[in-house]
Amino acid sequence: MSAHEISAxxxxxxxxxxxxxxxxxxERWLFEGLNLTxxxxxxxxxxxxxxxxxxSLLRMLCxxxxxxxxxxxxxxxxxxGNDDYFSGLAYLGHKxxxxxxxxxxxxxxxxxxxxxxxxxxxVDEILAEMGILACADLPTFQLSFGQRRRLALARLxxxxxxxxxxxxxxxxxxxxxxxxxxxxxxxxxxxxxxxxLTNHQSLRSGPLKPFLxxxxx
Numbered sequence: 001m002s003a004h005e006i007s008a009x010x011x012x013x014x015x016x017x018x019x020x021x022x023x024x025x026x027e028r029w030l031f032e033g034l035n036l037t038x039x040x041x042x043x044x045x046x047x048x049x050x051x052x053x054x055x056s057l058l059r060m061l062c063x064x065x066x067x068x069x070x071x072x073x074x075x076x077x078x079x080x081g082n083d084d085y086f087s088g089l090a091y092l093g094h095k096x097x098x099x100x101x102x103x104x105x106x107x108x109x110x111x112x113x114x115x116x117x118x119x120x121x122x123v124d125e126i127l128a129e130m131g132i133l134a135c136a137d138l139p140t141f142q143l144s145f146g147q148r149r150r151l152a153l154a155r156l157x158x159x160x161x162x163x164x165x166x167x168x169x170x171x172x173x174x175x176x177x178x179x180x181x182x183x184x185x186x187x188x189x190x191x192x193x194x195x196x197l198t199n200h201q202s203l204r205s206g207p208l209k210p211f212l213x214x215x216x217x
Contacts, residue, residue: 013040048217
């Protein structure tokens with residue numbers, strides 16, 4: 001595949017960059033020669049057919065998957081061993097990361113404690129904002145797929161982080177839920193955050209358009 005170039009950097013805020021990035025699976029190169037720079041207030045929408053490497057790219061950017069070639073930097077420092085980068089990263093993949101035996105509130109309280117916080121009132125506030133406060137005391141296994149997805153996304157609001165990386169965040173979400181998530185993403189971007197996401201449908205006609213850059217794999 002030919003080199004990809006995406007640039008949306010400015011001289012302020014945060015900046016994530018990848019240089020000559022490549023991903024190999026077996027004998028096949030999913031992508032190579034990929035260069036991107038994404039800065040504060042920018043949404044990068046990664047698009048491509050199934051198997052093109054969208055999820056692999058996101059996992060590389062999050063330090064989860066091996067980088068076969070190239071490097072990734074945050075504020076011009078390599079992300080490997082970069083505590084500042086990982087403390088500012090929020091990643092939501094295909095799996096929701098929820099404990100089925102916990103209630104909705106207990107799941108958020110668990111993630112709060114991982115960040116050395118204990119604020120039940122804030123948990124209720126976030127559940128209300130996500131439209132699932134009525135589910136606060138229900139075991140997570142009783143929630144619908146859409147409710148679980150809202151609960152997983154609610155973790156983004158627990159601790160402010162400059163970089164959100166979301167893999168198919170609108171999957172299984174109804175229109176009201178999509179409107180909610182888009183609003184939260186717009187607020188994040190307007191506050192100077194960075195958003196990288198995959199989505200099967202175009203985002204050019206929605207509220208993310210003013211912040212949008214696209215990368216096709």
